[in-house]
Amino acid sequence: MKYAVVTGTSKGLGASIAKLLMEKSFHVIGLARHDNPSLKEAGLPGTxxxxxxxxxxxxxxxxxxxxxxxxxxxxxxxxxxxVQNAALVSPIEQAGKQSTSQLVDHVHVNLLSPIIVTNLWLDAWRDQNIPLVIANVTSGAANRSVYGWNAYCSTKAGLDRYTDTVAIEQAQLNTGNKIVLFDPSIMDTDMQGEIRSANPSQFVDVEKFKAYKSEHKLRDTDIVAAVLVDRLDDEESLENGKYYSVKDLL
Ligand SMILES: NC(=O)c1ccc[n+]([C@@H]2O[C@H](COP(=O)([O-])OP(=O)(O)OC[C@H]3O[C@@H](n4cnc5c(N)ncnc54)[C@H](OP(=O)(O)O)[C@@H]3O)[C@@H](O)[C@H]2O)c1
Known part of the structure; x- marks a missing residue:
C-alpha cells in the first residue's frame, strides 16, 4: 500500500496535496494544528x-x-x-522590529521541524528496505532577498541547503532514498492574504502582491499540487537532490 505523510494539510497547498494523493490511492496522514474534515469525508480511493x-x-x-x-x-x-509543506511567512517586518517569540516559532516551523523530522524519519526506516521519498516545499524567496521577509528568506534558504546536503549523503550511502525540493511559486492561499495585509513599512512590495491577486496571477493550489503529486506517484523517475519548480513544469 502507498502511504504519504504531509504537513500543513488543514488548508492551502497541503490540503490539495493530500486530496490529490488520496485520488491516487495513497493513504495520507496529515498534520496541522487544525483538522481538515473535508479530507476525511472526501470519499476518495485513499484514506x-x-x-x-x-x-x-x-x-x-x-x-x-x-x-x-x-x-x-x-x-x-x-x-x-x-511532504514537508507547513510553513509560516510571518513575521513580515524589518529586522529590529520583530518579537523574539514570533522569530522562534518561525524558525521552528520552517526549518528546525523539517530537520528534526528528517533525522527521525531516516533513522526509523533505515533497516526496513522501503524506498523513501521526502519532498520539502520551498519558495523562490530562498534565492532572493525580499525587504520584510528576512526570516522567511533565511529559513527557506536553510531548508534548501539542508535538503541538498541530505541528498548528497543519501546518494553516497547508496540508500536509494530520494529527497527533493518543490517550489510552488505564488498561489491563492491564506499565506498570500497575510502578505497583502502587511503595511508598506513592513513589506515594501505589498502593492505588487495585491496586484498578483487582482490580476489573477496566483495559481490555484489544486493545479500546483497536481504537479508535485504526479512526480511523487512516479517514484522511479524522481531525481534525488533535484529542485522541482512549478514554473518549469506547468
Ligand atoms: N502561497 C504562496 O504563494 C507560496 C509561495 C511560495 C512558497 N509557498 C510555500 O508553500 C507551502 C504552503 O503554503 P500555503 O500558502 O499553503 O500556506 P497556508 O495557506 O498559510 O497554510 C499553511 C499550512 O501550514 C500549517 N501550519 C502553519 N503553522 C503551523 C504550526 N505551528 N504547526 C502545524 N502546522 C502549521 C497550517 O495549519 P494550521 O494553521 O492548522 O496549523 C496550514 O495547514 C509553504 O511551505 C510556503 O512557504 C507558498
Missing part, C-alpha cells in the same frame, strides 16, 4: 488520518512523529512519502 500538532513545539513534533512511525510500522508499506 485520510489527521494528527494535531503544533510544529513550533519541537518536543510535540518529535513525539507526534514517533507515534506516526509506530502506527506505520504496523502497515504493509510499498512506498512511503513525506
Amino acid at each position: 485520510y488520518t489527521h494528527y494535531h500538532v503544533d510544529l513550533s513545539d519541537l518536543d510535540e513534533t518529535e513525539h507526534t512523529f514517533q507515534q506516526i512511525i509506530e502506527h506505520l510500522k504496523e502497515k504493509p508499506l510499498d512506498s512511503l512519502h513525506l
Whole structure:
C-alpha cells in the first residue's frame, strides 16, 4: 500500500496535496494544528488520518512523529512519502522590529521541524528496505532577498541547503532514498492574504502582491499540487537532490 505523510494539510497547498494523493490511492496522514474534515469525508480511493500538532513545539513534533512511525510500522508499506509543506511567512517586518517569540516559532516551523523530522524519519526506516521519498516545499524567496521577509528568506534558504546536503549523503550511502525540493511559486492561499495585509513599512512590495491577486496571477493550489503529486506517484523517475519548480513544469 502507498502511504504519504504531509504537513500543513488543514488548508492551502497541503490540503490539495493530500486530496490529490488520496485520488491516487495513497493513504495520507496529515498534520496541522487544525483538522481538515473535508479530507476525511472526501470519499476518495485513499484514506485520510489527521494528527494535531503544533510544529513550533519541537518536543510535540518529535513525539507526534514517533507515534506516526509506530502506527506505520504496523502497515504493509510499498512506498512511503513525506511532504514537508507547513510553513509560516510571518513575521513580515524589518529586522529590529520583530518579537523574539514570533522569530522562534518561525524558525521552528520552517526549518528546525523539517530537520528534526528528517533525522527521525531516516533513522526509523533505515533497516526496513522501503524506498523513501521526502519532498520539502520551498519558495523562490530562498534565492532572493525580499525587504520584510528576512526570516522567511533565511529559513527557506536553510531548508534548501539542508535538503541538498541530505541528498548528497543519501546518494553516497547508496540508500536509494530520494529527497527533493518543490517550489510552488505564488498561489491563492491564506499565506498570500497575510502578505497583502502587511503595511508598506513592513513589506515594501505589498502593492505588487495585491496586484498578483487582482490580476489573477496566483495559481490555484489544486493545479500546483497536481504537479508535485504526479512526480511523487512516479517514484522511479524522481531525481534525488533535484529542485522541482512549478514554473518549469506547468
Ligand atoms: N502561497 C504562496 O504563494 C507560496 C509561495 C511560495 C512558497 N509557498 C510555500 O508553500 C507551502 C504552503 O503554503 P500555503 O500558502 O499553503 O500556506 P497556508 O495557506 O498559510 O497554510 C499553511 C499550512 O501550514 C500549517 N501550519 C502553519 N503553522 C503551523 C504550526 N505551528 N504547526 C502545524 N502546522 C502549521 C497550517 O495549519 P494550521 O494553521 O492548522 O496549523 C496550514 O495547514 C509553504 O511551505 C510556503 O512557504 C507558498
